[in-house]
Every structure is written in C-alpha cells, then in structure tokens.
Amino acid sequence: MDEALQFASRAYGEVFVLLLVARGMDIISTWVATPGLVLEGNPIAKMLGWRWGIPLNLAFCFGFAFWPFPAIVIGTTSVLVAARNFQSAWLMRSMGEAAYRDWHLQRVQETSITLYLLCLFGQTALTAAVGAAVIRFSDSRSDDYGILLAIGWGIVGYAVTVAFYTVLGVWRLRRAALRRQRLTERALGDPVSPLKPGKLVNLCGPDKAEVP
Numbered sequence: 085m086d087e088a089l090q091f092a093s094r095a096y097g098e099v100f101v102l103l104l105v106a107r108g109m110d111i112i113s114t115w116v117a118t119p120g121l122v123l124e125g126n127p128i129a130k131m132l133g134w135r136w137g138i139p140l141n142l143a144f145c146f147g148f149a150f151w152p153f154p155a156i157v158i159g160t161t162s163v164l165v166a167a168r169n170f171q172s173a174w175l176m177r178s179m180g181e182a183a184y185r186d187w188h189l190q191r192v193q194e195t196s197i198t199l200y201l202l203c204l205f206g207q208t209a210l211t212a213a214v215g216a217a218v219i220r221f222s223d224s225r226s227d228d229y230g231i232l233l234a235i236g237w238g239i240v241g242y243a244v245t246v247a248f249y250t251v252l253g254v255w256r257l258r259r260a261a262l263r264r265q266r267l268t269e270r271a272l273g274d275p276v277s278p279l280k281p282g283k284l285v286n287l288c289g290p291d292k293a294e295v296p
Contacts, residue, residue: 088150099156100149106159106166107141113169122181125249153234160238161245168246200254208247215239 089096115134117123124130129137148155176184192200218236222229 089152091150095152096149099152100145102159103145103149103155104142106162107145109166110162110169111138111141113166113173117169117173117176118181119177120181123176123185125253127252153230156231156234157238157241160235161241164239164242165245197254201251204247204250208243211246212240212243215241215243 089099114121114124114129121130121133132140148158179187215236215238218239219233222232222236226232
C-alpha cells in the first residue's frame with residue numbers, strides 16, 4: 085500500500101478505475117443536483133466549472149492511481165460525498181437551483197445558529213466516529229489492513245469535508261449579510277437595525293455543502 089504502482093500494471097488499472105468511478109459519481113451527482121453549479125459548495129470547483137473541472141479530475145485520477153492508500157481514502161470520501169449529493173439532488177433539480185436556494189435560505193434564516201451548528205457537528209462527529217472505529221479495530225496482521233485503514237480515513241475525511249464546507253458556507257452567508265447591511269447604511273444615511281443575534285442571515289445562496 086505504501087509503494088508506488090507501476091504505470092499500466094494491473095494494480096494501477098484497478099486503482100485508476102476505482103478513482104474514476106468514485107470521482108465520476110461525485111461529478112454526476114453534482115450535475116444532477118446543480119447543473120449550473122449555483123449550489124456548489126466548493127469555491128474552487130465552482131470557479132473551474134465543468135469545462136476545467138472534468139479534465140482536471142481525470143488528470144487527478146491518473147496521478148493518484150500510482151498510490152493505493154491515498155487513492156482509497158479519496159475514493160471513499162468521494163463516494164460518500166456523491167451519496168450525500170444524491171440524497172437531495174432530486175429536490176434541487178425538481179425545484180430548480182434558484183428556487184431551492186431561496187427555499188433553503190428561508191429555512192436557514194429561521195434557524196438558530198447554535199442549533200444549526202449543533203446538528204451539523206452531531207452529524208459529522210458521528211460519521212467520523214464510524215471511520216475512527218474502522219481505523220481502531222483494523223487488524224494490522226490482516227492482509228486487508230491497509231485497505232481497511234484507508235477506508236476508515238476516507239470516512240473521517242468525508243466528515244471533515246462536510247463540516248469544513250458547511251462552516252465555510254455559513255461564514256460566507258453572514259459576511260454577505262454584514263456587507264449588505266453596511267451598504268444599506270451608506271445608501272440611506274441612517275443606521276439600520278442590527279442583525280438579529282443567533283440567526284443565520286444571508287443574502288447569497290446557500291451551497292450544496294450546507295445542506296444536511
């Protein structure tokens with residue numbers, strides 16, 4: 085698991101296919117949910133768009149297929165992210181990206197930030213606990229030890245990814261709200277009422293990663 089694989093070998097081909105399927109599922113689930121990338125939670129992926137994102141992911145698969153351990157970690161994380169995307173993709177697609185964004189925005193505005201973050205960290209901490217259990221109870225004497233270890237770290241990586249991009253999204257929402265408040269104060273010449281504490285006030289759309 086720690087040694088680089090030879091290019092075009094059978095093992096390299098198997099790892100490459102694993103990565104290709106895992107990253108492909110992530111891309112397909114994103115396309116089903118938000119074809120215009122309006123709800124994409126990763127700012128880098130959103131900036132790259134489909135034109136650059138797909139070929140870069142392909143090159144990514146070619147490169148990491150040399151290294152089985154990180155490839156399995158990435159593949160596990162990607163599959164779990166894709167599964168999470170598919171969970172709400174039908175709703176996003178049927179409502180439309182803008183309509184879903186506005187609907188989700190309303191729900192977020194009505195939610196206490198403490199409750200929102202508590203639920204987020206409850207979800208991600210429990211998921212990470214499963215990955216940690218896989219890591220902890222993997223038998224180092226087993227032939228599959230490296231694979232199980234990589235899967236465990238992939239689950240932990242998924243939990244960290246969800247927590248990171250969701251918190252990033254919340255921070256962006258609150259920053260946008262504060263920016264709009266300052267602009268309104270300048271335009272009217274009178275101070276407006278401050279943001280209600282404990283609420284997620286947002287004037288830009290929520291990202292895919294913010295959806296539990």
